[in-house]
Structure formats: structure tokens, C-alpha cells
Amino acid sequence: MKINLSKQQYTTLLKLLQYGYWVEDSSSLEGASQETFELEQYLLSLAGEFESNQVIHNVEHELYELNEENAKRIQESIAAYEEMVFWDKLAYYMAQKDIKESLDGKANLEEVTHQLIEREKFYHDHFAEHGTAFLKLQK
Numbered sequence: 001m002k003i004n005l006s007k008q009q010y011t012t013l014l015k016l017l018q019y020g021y022w023v024e025d026s027s028s029l030e031g032a033s034q035e036t037f038e039l040e041q042y043l044l045s046l047a048g049e050f051e052s053n054q055v056i057h058n059v060e061h062e063l064y065e066l067n068e069e070n071a072k073r074i075q076e077s078i079a080a081y082e083e084m085v086f087w088d089k090l091a092y093y094m095a096q097k098d099i100k101e102s103l104d105g106k107a108n109l110e111e112v113t114h115q116l117i118e119r120e121k122f123y124h125d126h127f128a129e130h131g132t133a134f135l136k137l138q139k
Contacts, residue, residue: 010050017043018066018074040064087127095119 005013021040025032032040044064047055054070057063066074098119099112107115126134 005050007050007052010046010052011054014043014052014054014066014070015074019078022074022078087124091120091123091127094123 017040021032021036024036041064044055044066045057047053047064054067055064056067058065065071095116099116102115103112
């Protein structure tokens, strides 16, 4: 099978490949699989065919990798995603904890969902204004 890509599509594919590689690599103690590594190397090796200057060939290590500028952009995007997920999960878990503590066993799913959404919004607003300045763990 042959897939024809434009230069822009190849660039997008490289970006998505890096995001996927990062997820697989960070979600396992063993890191990314050999299959994923080989696919990454294969796709990066095609940069010349697309006249892409995004990839360099590290001759010393016999690897293809994104050039420094593009690797930095990917890392910045991943860092922004991680930041968003951190605040979103923190607000969700804090709201969930509050709702569980306030349930009397008679609330229906619609009520609980509405309360959870409202409480999450409270935490999102609070964290946007104060960050973690007022968080405190109790023993």
C-alpha cells in the first residue's frame, strides 16, 4: 500500500507521531515499544523526500530526530497540555470529594451532575486566580 502525503500533511503526521510517542513512552515503565520506535525512525527518515528541514540525522547515534526548534515546539505543546490536565483533574477531584461529602443518599444523578459541574467551576475559577496558594493537606 502506498500513501501519498503533501508536505503539510507529512509535517502534521510528524507532530502527531511525536505526541503519540510521548504518550506511549510516558505511560509505561518500559517506554515506547520497539514497533513504535521503528515506525518513528522510518517516518522521520522520509524527511528528505518531503524536503523537510524539521528532521536531523544524528550520525553518532544513527537516529533520526526532530531538529531542536521543532522538538522544543512539541515539548512546549506537551507542557501546555499537561498543565491544562493538571488543573482540570485537580478541580474535578476536589469537586468530586466535596460532592461525596455532601451527599445525603437521596440525590439523583441529575442533581449530583449539576452540583459537580458547579463545584468544578468554582475550583477552576479559584485556581485560575490563586493557583495552589490556598491548598492545604490535613493529616
